[in-house]
Amino acid sequence: MTIDTGPATMGMSVKATEPTLELLNRTPITYQSALNTDKNIIHEARHVAATEVLYQKLWKERSTIGALTKHHLGLGDRDICTVAQQSRWIRGGFNVCIPVEVQSLGSRRKLILRCAMPHKLAEAETPGSIDEKMGCEVGTYAWMQERCPDIRIPHLYGFGFSDHRHFTHEAHRPLYVRIVRHLQRLLYSLIGYPTLLSRYIRHPTTHRLITAYMLLEDVRSDTSQMLSKTWDKERGDPARRQRLFRGMARLMLSLARIPQPRIGSFRFHDDGTITLTNRPLNCSIMLLENDGTPRTIQRDDTYQCTEPFIADLFGFHDKRFLTHPNAIFDDRSCRGEMAAKVLLRALAHRYVRQDRRKGPFFLQLDDLHASNIFVDDDWNITCLIDLEWVCALPVEKLAVPYWLTGCAVDGILGERFAEFNQVREEFMGVFEEEERKVTAEHGLSLAQIMRESWESGGVWFWYSITSTNAMYPLFTDHLCRRFSSFRLSPEDEELLSKFWSEDAARVVEGKVQEYHRYEVELKRLFSSV
Template structure:
């Protein structure tokens, strides 16, 4: 059977590609784009070494062998040895333009870097107890570079410090604790230089093995609870993401940048516009639903057949209609708290006892409504759309209650807020808000989560009656039936494209 390569050594057959809900035709381009970007980075080795040496005032820096480069979903981390043969290493972290939508929406790489750098700095200043890698410096694609004060002359450092003091006296926001300068020959990719994590390993390495170990799980939950409470001590004025401008000023003025937004844009699907922040909950949630609508309009294989189209449009229509059932007027205008929206086992480093030693990948952190700060969906190792009624749901609920109780215990010890986040989390679970919010943030999982956990709360009979979908789907838009038919025809064209793609590779060296 002919298969074609995807990223990370994965392969896909034609049958699997045709059945997949993702735009596989788009993803088949990734390996070639990764190879091209890899070659581009190799050509920049000397520039990368020079940039790190500049930031760390090192005599010499050496890029690690390409085999040691770490390609993640949205970034590549390149290990750099400082003054070899020493054991001192840092990582140069560079966004992958072909994964964050740079081609379709120029500026996404810059946006991602600015949000991540701002989050690192904000967390270091406001949540010093949360373990994150050290940030040695960063630069944006326009060449604006930020270095630690020790990297510049005494005179430059003095002028920079005076400027910060004067801004503070005048009541203006002070600049970040890094000195900004325009550096010639700066990497056009943009980058961050972060410390190497020397203790612990990814939680995902041992998650499946020790998931049922109550002692380890309790330790992990306590540390996660402490991190959440530390983040929540600082209430923020609106929903959005932190960003940093070229003057080094950090502000909450960026749209709430979750990985879903740039993933949508990477596939040509419009998402939340730049600069959109929200001072109340409903407009943000409605804009998220608009992103799901845009997926229907713009993804070529969004609808597989008429029945699938009716189900999806009915679910999206009801998600809008039921919004008020799952949010509280009490928290409509806050509190808004910093939330790590991409906190999963591969972004958490732990020791052998599952104490958290470091968190990584902070670029998708957002100021979120407190009700959207839910227990992690991965607590039992299942995807969000695979937690079905019966044993899977019963097991998940048991672990969720365990997590919330741990948060409650830690909250009582800290006594740092008038708002009980554990109580809010429990109420959201009881009224089903957990599932509503998870559906909103899961383009592939929304329909399954809606059918399994939301629709059944109101009328279980409708979950299996196609007449419900036929009746409700026309209210998604005017002439919905015609739209569904158009999308079914569009998918046929998409499938023809897949067949041609596989046919052109049949028997070639990349097929198997």
């Protein structure tokens, strides 16, 4: 799923003949458009005011931002930290990035203070979600620093959790601290301790910010910018595309070079160690939990077998279906969703490799998109940012990114399917070339597995169970037709939906009533604009 990264404005104005509602990271929406989407627009509308409040609080705490920057860099009172005006702040899907310029000993350096937005990270629904997400992300940063030095990522100077635990990279601590940590790592190595000891050390301070944060290197420059800035204009250039694909293939292969023993995410511990002991926290799970879906996979849940993971994902989607007020539009769409869930469960075994069901598993960039990749003018990858949704996942989940033709995952149909397949083949050719150059700690051909997943339709199965809301169209457009030359009729869907629940008719009735209540609330919201 693509998360837009845009300027720090709460909304955009458009000329319209009917009232519009301002939302984050998208153009204002009309009532009819809001009614036609299964996104909870009522919930999303609240994010605008919450973001305004967060911006104002952070702006009032700019002296604290400067003090924390000095704290992590080991600077003194004479050094100057300048916090950028709000107009220069950059807002993504889950964080707001505040540029900070540091002047010290006649030199200047630019940094980014990346602050978590609590109202986008399910903190109200499930307290502790911010720190869970932060622990996974800094754990990934620390792991990649040690295990994937070939992947260029921003330097992480330090970070702070929402409960005010602060940590700083050892390079910015006194010499004696660095020596002690070096000896610790040496001891870990000598005794063969399996846990990775990171380079981040507890660094208490009395300065406290209102949310969790990371202090990062600002990787923007005249020769390096987000791929998204030139994507639409240049993606038709074969030479640029080849260089981009080569860089992306290297990223994927480097992460997958070391097999992992379970499905999960990294976790950072207070002693600086990193373990693969957090639930597999991906972008879709966070989006849906923030939208009110009850948590199904608990923080300590990891998986040593693929099938239980799939079962819990199905359970999570069931809860989303039951609790999301506009998950359906009428009784027919309700039965269609239920029928798709029944058949996907029945087909799941076809898309799990029995010889790999217990691993090994592989680190994958769950939310790799054009705003997370920095490139030069020729589209050589210069840096990878935003490591918040990296998980160890089944090898079958590896796939060519669906957005390479500028299309949503449920929009790859007809001519767009043919276009994507052509680009996919181009990507796979590059991937195979790069895989032959890699010395991996496993004997698998990832390219071969990716090709088999495409040919079997497995790629659509995995996209359907890991997306937020594309399960029904992906099943209908890509999987169903592999078993039947006809689409399911309304009668077929009604029959199959009865196997989703013993009281299926009551579920349908309840969901339709819930949608009508949502419709009334939505109309009331727009009438107040």
